[in-house]
Amino acid sequence: MATSDGADTYTVENIKELLDRPLKSNTEMAVDVVKNAADEKALKLLIKEHNIDTVHDGKKGLGPVRQALLESEKAPRSLKQKVATRGDDTTELESLVPDSARKSALGALEAGKPVVLYGPTGTGKTTFAKQLALETSVGYTLETASPSWTKQDIIGRVEPEYDKDTISYRKEPGCVSKAVLRARDFSEDYAVIIDELTRSDISKIFGPLYTAIENNHQTIFTTDNGRTVELDPSVNIICTMNMSDRTVNELDNAITRRFAMIEISEYEQDDRQTLFSTWIDKHLTDTMVDPEELKRLFETDYSRLNGIGSESNNDGVMQFGPMHYEDVANFIGKTTKVDGVYEDEPRLAVGEGFRTYIVPRLLNSATYSQINKLVDHYEILDDEFAFDLSRATELVQSELESEEQRMGT
Template structure:
């Protein structure tokens, strides 16, 4: 059968293998083959074997778009093309969290990942989207958000003294258009949702979740956009912002609420050992002691110390310690900024990546306890200098006291 261009149609995998050099020799030939084939295996061969999308770098990335918009291209092949420059690292969340999230996504249920700081909510949201979708867009909520930031809005534009209006997609309506364009799943990540007024901003979205025929927006072409199962909505929320019980009941009824906890002892230690092993043997740091420092710091923040009857200071997850190990790996190598000054580097890493995150949401009593905890750790771990973290916490306590108009207590 001949196409309108005079070429053969219904290209298959066998022809893709036989004529791959011809296909890869010219962008127009490549586009014609992709557009005319209905064989998923032919597309898979060209993408996975010959990496056809890498061979051409046209201004509009035409070959890439032809593959992504092809109705017969399998999702995993589209993911390969769309995610060339993205790394899907090992998923580190507990098994029950992963299973619950995957199930909710498969059912087309919007997801809220919630938990204390440092549990890897945003990172897991990206992993979940890359695992189940072609790709994703990410948006961070803000206090200024309106429903239009979710579903879309009509914006005025002044040019030459004339006012005109255009339609601007919101994060969800944009995701709907992406899913339509690529005829497959598209992820919409809304990060830190409690920074916005959820009950106000999510109102139109609630209706769309319950009624798949509800038009949430019309784009510039006048097309009606409705929420479908191929738009995967994944939200994150810090427990320091608001507890689940304080949320509008509307969101807990319509979203799958999945908690990322602090990880149990064995899982947490596995993470610590994995990250610390990346520092390498050439760096003059006792990695076994560093793991113990991580664990004692984590236990003291979350559960309290054996010498204190007050209990934990606040909740935090283990992901912050990965930043510490990466800092030490870079800073303490032979040409690093802290080569030969490893003890100080550990304290500087804590003062840069962990203490500020704890102090950011802490009350004055908590800040004082954080400072005391760092003093205790500084005394217990003699080979590490944690004074930078101690000083940071003490300065924060003094600033809070001045602002409250109280003296030393």
């Protein structure tokens, strides 16, 4: 049997003897067993049959046991990905983005190009980014950009550490540098997802990264222990952008030259129907809401907003994705069940769902002319369907009045 100094290794038989109390109660021992497992069978016994990583590291996250497994030379890629994706339900979801977009994104990553997935809000870009990461890498980290981001959030920074009256400094790698280090430590491809990239000043945060993309020998960061970080081909960089208020042509030319720009926009009708049916079946049980009528409302709202089926694309109001409707279905299901706050007012619950989850997201990027169209759009829907959409219409009308006051009209 192995010891912590590596004098021996843990076989399947050894591990079975330790499984009851010592191995499941002692994290240090569990790490030692993973590091010194005799072979792949021993590691599979620990992870697949007894979930020893979940016992010590929790349902998700990168704890010491998972770290040891990911760094193990004896662990197969499938086992590494299993622990890297604990608690991530993305692996259970079907990818519904257009096949051309999926192939283009996979091809770009295979060619060593970073990828930007762009399109209107609610088209599933973040979910697809995760699926793309897991199809090409053993695991991923996800960071959401913000206006305060600088190049240090990408590359790394020096952070102060305070201990009573003393201060010291340590180097903290940024999200891309951290992905490079993990790819090396795990001996596998690793991905970093930068979500909502348009929230940040792209030129400011990506400056050093542009140089590294064109020169993979360029050192972009050095850790406290002297490890240098260069942009490695084993690191897949995947970004998402909401393009509701910007177009690709308005982006800095530097990013469009160095990144593969993949548009994620309209879903085919069959795919939308699959989504809507899945969400309604999942969330609407024991309510008085007609599921087929609600599905028809979702499809009608989505199609008219996006101008689908009209003679001209200009007949729509604005681009808007289907993913937002799951929040509406969940709200309706929760509020119209027995003892729910809208148990006796299911028609009103539908309107409140739209007022809470659809209309604010539309108004977030709508222009004055689009707000005008939204007023007409929801008034027509309110007349056409048996649901009470008046509250959603009132919110759009209120925003229109506020806009007119600001404009002095």
